[in-house]
Amino acid sequence: MSYKKHYRYFLEQHPDSLHCSPHSHHYWPDVTRAAQLAYWDDSARGVDHKWNTIFGERIPSVQHLLAELLDHPAPEQFVFAGNTHELLYRVITCCDPAQPLRILTSDGEFHSFSRQVRRLEERGNVEVVRIACEPYSDFAQRWRRALQSQPFDLVFCSQVFFNSGVVAPWVETWIDEIPTTTQVIIDGYHGCGALPTRLRAVADRIFYVAGAYKYLQAGEGCCFMSVPRNTPLRPEYTGWFADFANLAKPQQQRVEYANDGLRFAGATMDFTALYRLEAVLQWWREDNISVAQIHQYVQHLQQAFLQVIDSLAHPLLKRENLLVDDLSHHGHFLTFQLSSAEEVAQLADKLQQAGVETDYRGKRLRFGFALYHDVDDYQRLKKALS
The missing domain is CATH 3.40.640.10 (Type I PLP-dependent aspartate aminotransferase-like (Major domain))
Known part of the structure; x- marks a missing residue:
């Protein structure tokens, strides 16, 4: 199921962007x-x-x-x-x-x-x-x-x-x-x-x-x-x-x-x-959307994201650099810890130039997930990091 139709106004303003920082600034639904x-x-x-x-x-x-x-x-x-x-x-x-x-x-x-x-x-x-x-x-x-x-x-x-x-x-x-x-x-x-x-x-x-x-x-x-x-x-x-x-x-x-x-x-x-x-x-x-359903949907997105990450074999953005690799005790963003703040800033900048919005704090790069994502969206990472 796709929820993107509920976020038309925000999504239309960013047609070439994959917004992976909803944990920081969440898109607003049309209502x-x-x-x-x-x-x-x-x-x-x-x-x-x-x-x-x-x-x-x-x-x-x-x-x-x-x-x-x-x-x-x-x-x-x-x-x-x-x-x-x-x-x-x-x-x-x-x-x-x-x-x-x-x-x-x-x-x-x-x-x-x-x-x-x-x-x-x-x-x-x-x-x-x-x-x-x-x-x-x-x-x-x-x-x-x-x-x-x-x-x-x-x-x-x-x-x-x-x-x-x-x-x-x-x-x-x-x-x-x-x-x-x-x-x-x-x-x-x-x-x-x-x-x-x-x-x-x-x-x-x-x-x-x-x-x-x-x-x-x-x-x-x-x-x-x-x-x-x-x-x-x-x-x-x-x-x-x-x-x-x-x-x-x-x-x-x-x-x-x-x-x-x-x-x-x-x-x-x-x-x-x-x-x-x-x-x-x-x-x-009104639409019978529970937090449990939202959480299940986001966990599905997180698993799809990690599958893409695994396929990339990127030297930095890889499962081994996850701060914690356990979705069962995790919120709605994943955190990668790299060796330096400079390394994180450079990677975040490269992603941004390719239309992937993330955010970072020091040596930690964060990817967030939201209802306005679909699993296919994360294929953009392959182009961004090629």
């Missing part, structure tokens, strides 16, 4: 174009009152769609922001800055978190323990030992590591190792919409952050976080959305918060991307 205009129309009709439509109709719609997608029991616990950094930092600001803060994480987290905690370490009372991702084969054991080694105030780990595509041990397998007072954030950006994900068992225990930029295919500007029910946390970094329902009431000296996911909301934002996300999730629902 998002009408959604973009729908936000404009709602704004024109509502003007000052558009917030009633957004908070009364659009946000609840997307909350329910995400709850279905992620098997979450409480749609009202999803909160939205323009980026994940804004959301994760709100969780951090629930901790008293005057008190010591102990954080456990890995050395493979995206800059939204890794840069922020490096800055926090400058306070002098923040301790960050980073567990090396490599070797991936025993990361789960080393991670579990670290969890048991000392109490932590915050634990942060990816669902799929952004710089490798390797799947991290799922939170459900280790959450019982830590006290209930420890806050847990899972970065689901490279998992949500790519890997079948069930939050039901941990919904009231963790914060799950993700966004629409990659596998949810709705572009930048709509990130979200699931918030545990009945949490008493009071983020210091807060905005007027966080108690939206009570804005008309007299504001008392103590800052109050909503009793659902909006507790972690911020302030005014452009909701265009939320409309686009709604359109994508509705398309999947």
